[in-house]
Amino acid sequence: xxxxxxxxxxxxxxxxxxxxxxxxxxxxxxxxxxxxxxxxxxxxxxxxxxxxxxxxxxxxxxxxxxxxxxxxxxxxxxxxxxxxxxxxxxxxxxxxxxxxxxxxxxxxxxxxxxxxxxxxxxxxxxxxxxxxxxxxxxxxxxxxxxxxxxxxxxxxxxxxxxxxxxxxxxxxxxxxxxxxxxxxxxxxxxxxxxxxxxxxxxxxxxxxxxxxxxxxxxxxxxxxxxxxxxxxxxxxxxxxxxxxxxxxxxxxxxxxxxxxxxxxxx
Numbered sequence: 232x233x234x235x236x237x238x239x240x241x242x243x244x245x246x247x248x249x250x251x252x253x254x255x256x257x258x259x260x261x262x263x264x265x266x267x268x269x270x271x272x273x274x275x276x277x278x279x280x281x282x283x284x285x286x287x288x289x290x291x292x293x294x295x296x297x298x299x300x301x302x303x304x305x306x307x308x309x310x311x312x313x314x315x316x317x318x319x320x321x322x323x324x325x326x327x328x329x330x331x332x333x334x335x336x337x338x339x340x341x342x343x344x345x346x347x348x349x350x351x352x353x354x355x356x357x358x359x360x361x362x363x364x365x366x367x368x369x370x371x372x373x374x375x376x377x378x379x380x381x382x383x384x385x386x387x388x389x390x391x392x393x394x395x396x397x398x399x400x401x402x403x404x405x406x407x408x409x410x411x412x413x414x415x416x417x418x419x420x421x422x423x424x425x426x427x428x429x430x431x432x433x434x435x436x437x438x439x440x441x442x443x444x445x446x447x448x449x450x451x452x453x454x455x456x457x458x459x460x461x462x463x464x465x466x467x468x469x470x471x472x473x474x475x476x477x478x479x480x481x482x483x484x485x486x487x488x489x490x491x492x493x494x495x496x497x
Contacts, residue, residue, distance in 0.1 A: 234262035234454030237297055237328075238447060239290070239320055240309030240338070241270035241282075247486030248274070248440030249310060253447040255489035257307075260469065262451040265301055267293035269320070270312045276439055276481025284312050287319035294323045303331050304454035307447050308360065310338040314352045321359045332453045335364040335400070336446035337373050353377070362399025366421075366459055368446045369395065371409040385416055385427070392420040402459050404449075406442070408432075419463055426460065428467055437477035437485035444487060445470050 236257045243249035250266050257264035269290050273281035297303070306328060311317045324333065337356060357377055361367055371382045374391045377398075382391055385407075392403045402421035410416075417428045448469050452462030473487035480486055 232261060232263050234451060234456070235265065235302055235304045236262050236447070236450045236454050237265045237267065237294065237301075237303040237306045237331075238309070238450075239267045239269060239294060239306065239311075240336075240443065241272055241312065242268050243272055243274045243440070245275040245439075245481070245486070247276065247481075247484075248443045252440040252443045252487070252489060253307060253309065256444045256447040256469070257451045259490050259492045260448055260451040260455075260465075262304075262454050263301075264447075265297045265303070267297065267320075269316050270310055276483035276485050278483065282312065284316065287313070287315035290316055291319040291323040294320070295327065298323075298327045303328060305332045305334060305450040307334045307336070307450035309336045309443055309446065311352070311356065311360075314355045317352055317355045317359055321363065324363060329363075332365040332450075333363055334446050334450040334453065335360055335367045336442055337361075337367060337369050337377065338442070339373050339376055357398055361395070364400035365453070366402040366404060366449065366463075367395060367400045368404045368406065368442065368449065370406045370442055374405050383410070385418065388416070388418045389420075389425070392418055396420055404463055406445070408438075408441070417463075417467065419460065421459060423460065428464070430467070430471060433471070433474050435474060435477065436483070437479060437487065438474060439481075439484040439486050441470055441474070441487065444473065444489065 238253040254264040271283040380391045405418045407416040448466035476488040
């Protein structure tokens with residue numbers, strides 16, 4: 232086991248996204264997962280049925296005790312839900328882990344459409360947390376919310392990614408899965424330039440938790456010493472196979488097979 236990842240995110244009772252997906256992804260890639268839970272959700276493949284935020288001070292305490300004992304080689308941040316939690320996470324990161332690579336997945340809306348970030352928290356996320364990130368991984372709706380740019384093609388993706396980079400993160404991976412077409416394009420922009428990763432679209436309902444899983448897989452790679460670009464490439468391959476071998480559970484947006492690196496479902 233190589234690489235320690237502290238995951239700061241919400242819990243998904245259905246196990247397909249959030250902390251549950253994060254732990255499985257990090258573990259499947261051979262790294263160690265520790266957690267600070269920011270919110271509890273009553274959730275399954277059909278949607279989010281309830282959200283119970285965790286007190287910001289307790290979120291910070293979870294981070295504190297993990298960092299002072301186990302430590303971290305990368306930190307992944309997912310669902311933060313409220314202004315108070317964002318402020319607490321940013322402050323704890325600055326106080327105890329400022330030199331640890333930070334992967335921010337700006338979770339705003341669940342696959343079924345349920346808001347997972349309070350509207351007033353979007354500005355706080357942009358101003359308080361994104362400047363600290365080594366890489367931020369928005370999908371198209373999240374990038375549109377962060378930039379007020381309507382994204383319809385690769386040119387729009389470039390403009391939005393450039394604007395997000397101006398908020399302070401070292402790199403942006405703008406995921407194009409929500410756009411039309413048989414080819415999915417993900418755009419990585421960093422100091423090293425731009426790279427477009429392309430893959431054939433998979434027509435399947437079993438895509439619940441893909442964003443959480445991808446960001447955690449990237450964090451695992453960075454924790455293990457990979458550069459951002461190579462961590463992204465490995466994470467994309469891992470998520471694609473996890474979709475292709477999904478177990479077919481639930482009546483809605485089903486979970487991935489996070490453990491395909493360990494065993495396959497029959």
